[in-house]
Every structure is written in structure tokens, then in C-alpha cells.
Amino acid sequence: MTKRPQTQPTDNGNNAIRFTRYLDCGRPVETAGGPDSQEDLRFVQGADNRIVVNVYPRPTTMDIFELGDTWKLHPLLIEDLLQGEQRPKLEIYDDVLFLVVRSTRYIDESEEVDFSEFHLVVTPQSVNILCQDNRWIDGRDGVDKEGQLVNPQEWERELLGKEDDLDLRPEVIVYRFLDAIVDGFLPVLRGIAVDKEQIERQVFSGDQTVAERIYHLSQEIIDMQHATTPLMEVMQGLRREMEKRGMSKQLKAYLDDATDHLTFANNQVLEYRAAMQQILDVNATLVSERQNDAMKKISGWAAILFAPTLVAAIYGMNFDDMPELHWAFGYPMALGIMVIFAVGLWLLFKKNNWM
Template sequence: MPTSLPTPARDTRRPGSRSLRPLSGVLRQRRPAPPKKQDDTLPAETRAPGPRRSAVVASAIYVDGVRTSSHTRLAETFRALRSQPGGMAWIGLDRPDAQELASLAAEFDLHPLAVEDAIQAHQRPKLERYGDTLFVVLHAARYDDAAEQVEFGELHVFVGPDFVVTVRHGVSPDLPAVRGRLEADPQMLARGPEAVLYAILDAVVDGYAPVVAGLENDIDEIESQVFDADAEASRRIYDLSREVADFQRAVRPLRQVCHALTQGFGKYDVDAELQAWLRDVVDHLTEVAERIETFRGALRDILTVNATLVAQRQNEEAKAQNEEIKKISAWAAILFAPTLVGTVYGMNFDVMPELHWAYGYPFALLAMLLVSAGLYGVFRFRRWI
């Protein structure tokens, strides 16, 4: 594939590597530096002690879009790439350690800062260029139907003139499916590392669609919970709001990454079809970002409605309790009146009126009854009982 950059006076590329057009102005021909020792590339304390499983998930050499060889060890891949003029290496790694990335850094002249980011992970989506190597960080997402929650995975991609290295931290995206789809379309894969990066971006953005559908379904369920006075609604609104915020942190910077890739179209002669396909990815990503904004607004509204309904229910409960307190207080007052009359006539004094009165006892009972009836009438009129 011809390059759009001026040809240097002396070709210092590794034997067998081919010249590719830069991706949106960030790729150019690579001048390999002398191999570095592992300890010069990465600090010793970052290397994992003891033996571990190989992080190489898939490693293959492609010529004109066709796989010519597959390897299980990085050293074999390097030798095969050197012996294949015009070949491209596509290496997939899953949570590699410092030693494995050190060999890649020495072979492909990867910048130590990018290698450190790929080991430690927990990076925000971004696009950086170190010399002639493009370093892209992507956040993939997957919706777990059983747990009804979103799982995020981090993917680091190194793209050079004749190689693509993917470093995955998490279960998504499905890179074997991306590789299979590209291998089934040799014409697309023949466009080189640019096509591989596009396919990975497309897979990551396509993976957002089930997440959007799952979150939308969760929001519908939360609305039902809120109006059904479910006690767990508030907690679920909070958890879902955090998931939507995390999802937005994965999508929003990716729009900037895609913008950085497309802004060089007018300056560099990038393949026209790749331009169109990348714009299609940007369109899908924009739609996802708009849906996320809608979700955040809907969750804010649901949270407000839930708070209003909770306050309303509390007011109704307080009102009901107040009515009960009124009834209890009214009957307590009615029962207190006879007690008060009985207490007065039960005092032991020698000189008291009506002690020797023949109608004293009926009079006391009548007083009790009249006072109680009067209080009952008053409380009944005030609708306390």
C-alpha cells in the first residue's frame, strides 16, 4: 500500500516490512531503534515473578489479507514477520506481564510510557502517537442479563506500519470474532493495520448497542418500581446512575479519539472506504452518546419523582398517625373525666359538702356521665373520633 509521506533518503525500515498510508495523520514509516534490553524498557519491580501462563491469545502473519502463518510464541512471530516481505503481524494478548510486553517493546520500538499504561490498565479512552506508533485505549462494555448490570473491559491497541498489537483487560470485546470477520474478508484485511483498527473500533461501538438496550429496560423497570412503592427503588436508581455514568466515561472520550482519527482526512490520502466506514462508526457512537444523555436525564427525573412520592407517602403516614393520636387523646380525655370526679369525692376530709347528702352518690355518677358525654360531643364535632 503506497504511503503519502515523502520517501526518506535512506530506507531504515526492518527488512520485509511494508510502507503503509498513515491512519488519519498519525502513522508514518517506522525507523526501528536498536533492540533494548528488558531492564532498560521496564523497571524490574514491574515484572511478574515466577512462571505464568502465556498471555498470547492469537498471533499470525498476514500477506495481502491472507493468513500465512500462526504462532504461539512471540519470538516465532518476530522471525516470521522479518521473513515475509509486505507482511503484517497481528498479535493478541490477554493481561500480559512486563516480560512479554518488554519483548514487544524491543521488537516494535514501543514507547515505555505506552507499555506502562498497557500493563497497569485503568486508563481513560485516548489516542496518542509515540514516534511512528499509534497507541489507542478503548473501553468496551457488555450487559450481563443475569446480574442486570454492565461489565466494562479495557483494550489497548498498538498500531504500526506493519503490526497491530492488542492488549486486553477484561472479557470484552470479542476480538476472536473480529479476527474471524476480517479473515473472511481478505480485501478488507489487505488494507493493513488501519483496517484492523477500524474493525476493532467497530466491534467496540457495536457492543454498546446491547448495553443501551439493557439500560433502557432497567430504567423502564425502575419506573414501575417507583410507582409501586418498592423500597429497593432508591438503591437501584443509585446503582443504575453509577452504571450510566461509567458508560458515559467510556463513550465520551472515544468520540474525541474518533475525531482525532478523522480530522486528518483532508491532509493525508487515507483509503476512501476506510474513511466512510470510520464515519459510520462515529455516527453510531454519536447515537449511543445521545441515548446516554437521555438516560441520565430520565434517571434524574425518576429520582425526583421517587423523592416526591416518598415524601408524599411519609406525609400520608404522618397524617394517619396524627389521626390515631387524636382518637387516643380524645378517649383518654373522656375516660379521665369520671376519674377526676371520682377522685374529688374520694378525698378523706371530715368537712366536705354532700358527704351526708342522700343524693350524693347518684349526683356523682350523673356528673361523670354528663362530663364524659359533653367531651364526646365536642370531640365528635371536631371529628377526632
């Protein structure tokens, strides 16, 4: 997993940066002032068919406190917004929803899964998305070095510009955001699948460096599971809450489709994790077998060398009553015994696949 550049809001004073769209009956409209918190409240005041969509690509502490004051957020919710590196979750504070979700992208060069964390605050008349890692769903920076928004048209397309039969309400925008995140899981899974196949070939080719690669990819899969499995619970909780609020049949169908895709992705992650454990076990078995083969060869050569050493030790004692020492062919006989023993043991070990 690549290191994320930021895990909690910065404190940049008044240099707040945000992407804002005001919607009236689901259509973007221009306003006389803003965009700022005062304009947000003025726009939605007394009009149930109006909503505000805010994206904070570089959220600051001041942004969060201002967000809390504008929409009267619960103190515990504000405390959560100030904390990064949270697992995906859904919390409900009266009529306000708080979601933590993670997007993913695969970096093929380093074989790493890169994560970006998002906090969503959803009120009856607003959707506020805080990019905790200063990046959008696709992993690109939300703000350039000059402090300008990077490709806000893509954000608008993801949240507001899809061609479907859904009225742009807060729950619809949340669905579209989650759907984009779930769609991003599939390319990551394809990248992991390719690496898994390569590792399988390495294991059976006897590559000595494959163990480190197995461990590295296993950790990436575990991190991926930490993004997908809790999101399943988020989707289920979100559906229950939307049903209480009168979710339309059209939105229910789209949400079910996104849930199906997420279920598929989560099942794939679980399968890959189990497969990597099996690969690790197989690799350990193969390594053990290779070590056993090496020990057999070492033991075999030790036995082969021991035989002539034993003969030499016996005849090297020089006792007076050793008639072989006085024979004319005693020396060739000793050498012959050494050779016969060595060759015999070598043939025996070769027959039993020890050599």
C-alpha cells in the same frame, strides 16, 4: 459494574500466549518460523505491504517488554501498557498509536454492565491488541484452563474476515476492532432500557425497595458513560491522525458510520443518566408524600385520643365545686362528650383526607 478479574499484566515467565496472523497485501500467509517477535520483524522487513496482527489474550510483563523491544516503543508507552484500569484514550508517539478502549456486555441476571479493557499498539506494520482482563470483546475468556486459545476463529473474523471493500492495513484493523466494540454497546443499552422501565413501574407502585435498585442502575449507567464519552474523543483523534496519513475515502465512510453509532450510544447513555436522576427525584417526592400521609394519620389519631383524655383529666380533678360530679347523668354526659369529640374529629380529618 462487575469486578474485573485482572487489571494489569501478569508475570508468567516464558508462558506467552498469543494469536498471530501475518498478512501480505492484505492476505493471510504462512511463514517458515514463529510466530514470535523475531519472525514478526523478519516478515515485515523491507516490505511495506506486509503487516503483523497480534492478539495477546493473557498479556504478561515479558510480553510487553518484548513488544517494546520488537517495535522500538517509547518508554512512556511501555509504562502505560503495564498499567490497567485506564479510561479510553488515544496517545501518539511519532508513528505509533496507543489506544485504550473498553468493551461492554450486559448481565441480565444481576443487572450489571461488565467491562473489558483493551490496549492497542499500532505501528505502520503491526497491530497489537492486549486483552487486559483476559477476555475478548464478547466477554468470553481468551484462554482456557489448559492454556489454549478460546475461539480464535471469532477473533480472526472480527479483525480480518469481514466482507467490505477495505484493504487490510493497520488502520482498517483498528477500525474493525473499534466497530465491534461500538456494536456491543447497543445490546447493553437495550438491557438498561428494560431495567429503567421496570424501575419506573416499581416507583409508582409504591415498592419500598426500589431506591436501592435506582442507585445500582444509576452507577452502571455512569460507568457506561465512562466507556462511551471518552471513546468519542478517541474516535475523533483517530480520524484526524488517519487523515494526516492519507485515509482512503472508503475507510473514512466506514469510520464515519461507526462514529455515528457511537454518538447515538453516547447520547442514549446521557439520556438514561438524566432519566434515572428524574426517577430518583420522583421517588424521593413520592416517599416524602407517603411519609406526610403517615404523619397526618398519626397526628389525627393523637388529636382524637387527646379529646377524651382532656375530658377525663378535667373531671378527674374532683373539685368540690364541680356540680357535674353530683348529677345522676354526669358520668354518661362525660362519656358522651368524649365520644362526640372523638367522632367529630375523626369526621373532620376524614373530610380533609387525613385519615
